[in-house]
Amino acid sequence: MGEGGSAADETWTLANFSDTIHRGGVGLWAWSPERRLAKLDALCRVFWDTTGAVVSIDELFARVNAEDRDGMVRDWMASATDPQHYSFDFRIGDGADARWISARGVGGEAGRVGVWIHAIFMDVTERKRAEEAERLLTAELAHRVSNFFTVARALTSIVARDATSMPNLAEDLSRRFGILHEATVLATRPQGLDQGDVRLRDLAERILAPYRDGAVIDIAIEDVAVVAPGTVNDYAMILHELATNSAKYGALSGGGNLRLRGGMANGLLRLAWDESPSRAAAPRADGTGFGSRLLRQTIERSLGGHFDRTIDADGLRFEMTVPAG
Structure with missing residues (x-):
């Protein structure tokens, strides 16, 4: 408050209020159960990607992610009569670009003004994505620990078949585990360590090095196939996952x-x-586990590509195509 002024001099307008809550990611809306219509303020129209200030709630329902729609519709309709505070989250749209919204208010007569029940929508996309990333990281860590012990057993079995003495066995295992450790570090290295393009063949050679003596490995990747600095981790992750699965079930x-x-x-x-x-x-897994989800996440979301995988009595065939760069 400025010098000589008073609280009464500082008028709090509807525009002030709307601007403030919009900056916080909060939009105002209302709906009429009888008319099956919703009124949306400017920010809510952005959330729903619509220009209409008054729209059919069925039109809005159709834009909700299919996985969330039934639960969201049930919670939305319950707010017409349940006189409780409510909060339910849902996605608008599909895929990685879906927007997470949290609907909050008081149901029944307590939230009603005339034929309209008033509430708010909050954009909680960043929080939801952070939670998803944390869950993925936790699951990935558990997956990697399990895989490491499986691969360790596989490598020990491979080395033991040809070992001529205990010192020879220990030396060979130590070398292989050292290379495996290098490959694992490469697949999870911080982005700040990226120093330039990396040839995909060199990446594959390094990650497959621990298995060289246990299988026939033929790598023929053209020199022009290079990996940009920002995606080295992604390609290392893909190759590491394929190698780990192969050490469990395949060649x-x-x-x-x-x-x-x-x-x-x-x-x-x-x-x-x-x-x-x-x-x-x-026996090979059916391709629906965490490793498969990790491949899909990396190839489709991170790299914007696609892949096909076939598993049958003749072995495994995996092909992926991604935009260069």
């Missing part, structure tokens, strides 16, 4: 054959991983 568990092909064409990088089953291979 890299000992005695199998792996062919890796890659190149660039028409602005796209293509990578094909083709392996025959190992004599010692365990």
